[in-house]
Amino acid sequence: MSTSASSSSALKAPSLGKEDGLFDHIPLMRPWIDEDETEAITAVLKSGWITQGQKAIEFENTVAEFIGNKYAVATNSCTSALHLGLRLSGVGPGDEVICPSYTCMATANAIHMAGAEPLFVDIDPLTYNTDAATTEAALSPRTKAILLVHQIGLPADRDAFVALCSKRGLALIEDAACSFGAKYKGLNLGAVGKAVAYSFHPRKMITTGEGGMLISDDKEMADMARILRSTGASVSDLERHKHKGTLVQQYLDTGYNYRFTDMQAALGLMQMKKLPQMLAERKAQAEYYNQVFAPVEAISGPFVPDYAQHSYSSYIVKVHRDAKVNRDQLLEAMAARGISCRVGIQPLHYEPFYKERMSRLDLPNTEQAARDTIFLPIFPGLPEADLERIASTLVDLVSGKQRV
Ligand SMILES: *Cc1c(COP(=O)(O)O)cnc(C)c1O
Numbered sequence: 484m485s486t487s488a489s490s491s492s493a494l495k496a497p498s499l500g501k502e503d504g505l506f507d508h509i510p511l512m513r514p515w516i517d518e519d520e521t522e523a524i525t526a527v528l529k530s531g532w533i534t535q536g537q538k539a540i541e542f543e544n545t546v547a548e549f550i551g552n553k554y555a556v557a558t559n560s561c562t563s564a565l566h567l568g569l570r571l572s573g574v575g576p577g578d579e580v581i582c583p584s585y586t587c588m589a590t591a592n593a594i595h596m597a598g599a600e601p602l603f604v605d606i607d608p609l610t611y612n613t614d615a616a617t618t619e620a621a622l623s624p625r626t627k628a629i630l631l632v633h634q635i636g637l638p639a640d641r642d643a644f645v646a647l648c649s650k651r652g653l654a655l656i657e658d659a660a661c662s663f664g665a666k667y668k669g670l671n672l673g674a675v676g677k678a679v680a681y682s683f684h685p686r687k688m689i690t691t692g693e694g695g696m697l698i699s700d701d702k703e704m705a706d707m708a709r710i711l712r713s714t715g716a717s718v719s720d721l722e723r724h725k726h727k728g729t730l731v732q733q734y735l736d737t738g739y740n741y742r743f744t745d746m747q748a749a750l751g752l753m754q755m756k757k758l759p760q761m762l763a764e765r766k767a768q769a770e771y772y773n774q775v776f777a778p779v780e781a782i783s784g785p786f787v788p789d790y791a792q793h794s795y796s797s798y799i800v801k802v803h804r805d806a807k808v809n810r811d812q813l814l815e816a817m818a819a820r821g822i823s824c825r826v827g828i829q830p831l832h833y834e835p836f837y838k839e840r841m842s843r844l845d846l847p848n849t850e851q852a853a854r855d856t857i858f859l860p861i862f863p864g865l866p867e868a869d870l871e872r873i874a875s876t877l878v879d880l881v882s883g884k885q886r887v
Pocket residue numbers: 559560561562563586587589590632634658660661681682683684694695
């Protein structure tokens with residue numbers, strides 16, 4: 484087996500070692516940050532300009548070019564990027580926005596921040612994403628927009644949602660937080676679209692500590708997002724600085740502080756250089772898991788439809804009824820053997836905040852996914868020996884060869 488995807492690449496994620504203090508313990512995930520990032524951030528600190536400036540623009544341009552769309556607006560988080568995308572799509576108080584319950588609380592928070600209410604729909608049991616038919620059945624006269632989540636690194640069938648939105652006059656906003664580098668019909672998510680949001684939190688594909696990006700093909704949306712991102716001012720700090728303070732800003736609207744710092748941008752630019760290697764390592768690791776798990780009837784790995792290329796920000800496994808252990812026992816048994824796994828995603832309609840208001844919801848596929856799935860470690864630099872140990876331990880446990 485070989486998980487080193489391109490041996491010709493100069494970049495290689497460092498393996499876990501004693502210095503990580505994790506020698507006997509495999510983490511779920513670890514960002515790949517080394518001297519390159521440290522030096523890049525130090526250079527920004529020494530430059531005297533640390534908040535949003537030239538580096539942030541450079542990072543935006545690099546991401547826009549990679550994604551293949553016209554505009555990229557960096558923000559302090561994906562939540563902020565989603566909020567801007569919703570607000571600039573005309574979502575406001577009294578509106579309802581459809582999204583999955585099987586997602587990060589941040590998805591729904593962005594809807595509340597825009598003054599609207601989320602309505603949760605069920606997912607497809609194979610892809611863990613929402614589908615257009617289920618979504619269409621849930622539409623109400625109050626529905627203003629669909630917030631489509633591309634969950635766990637797997638693109639949803641966005642063309643079906645584009646068709647639905649155009650048929651019913653709805654806005655489409657996309658949460659691609661954890662799917663940077665994934666592809667839909669050969670293109671990056673956000674290569675087409677008006678409001679597609681990414682996250683650069685350390686749990687995602689590349690990291691800037693915290694950070695996000697709104698991708699758009701719409702000039703007006705991008706221009707307004709830049710204004711709202713920085714207090715609603717018509718002139719950015721950098722433009723004012725370049726004019727030696729002679730440019731005066733106006734406030735055409737109330738805004739936010741969603742700015743992205745040049746320190747984050749320096750980190751992001753280094754991460755972009757590592758992205759091809761990161762994607763290749765994750766893919767090779769996922770393919771190894773796939774191949775080991777394929778003959779094991781008690782579990783299934785991720786299903787990837789023909790239209791998609793998975794980025795494997797997480798590797799999800801479904802534990803079937805006939806497994807010798809249930810999901811929770813499996814999680815504990817893996818932890819006892821020094822392997823950190825996690826329950827997949829906690830549905831939002833289980834949360835105290837939603838329990839009352841969503842009491843009538845029936846989301847069987849979401850509930851089954853919450854009960855039966857587990858995330859396995861996957862990240863650049865995960866040693867092959869560890870990968871093999873994770874896979875064989877899991878198989879032994881579900882088939883009863885190792886006792887819990
Ligand atoms: C991580 C995540 C977010 C939130 O991203 P932040 O950058 O932390 O705001 C939103 N949606 C999904 C699906 C996520 O995985």
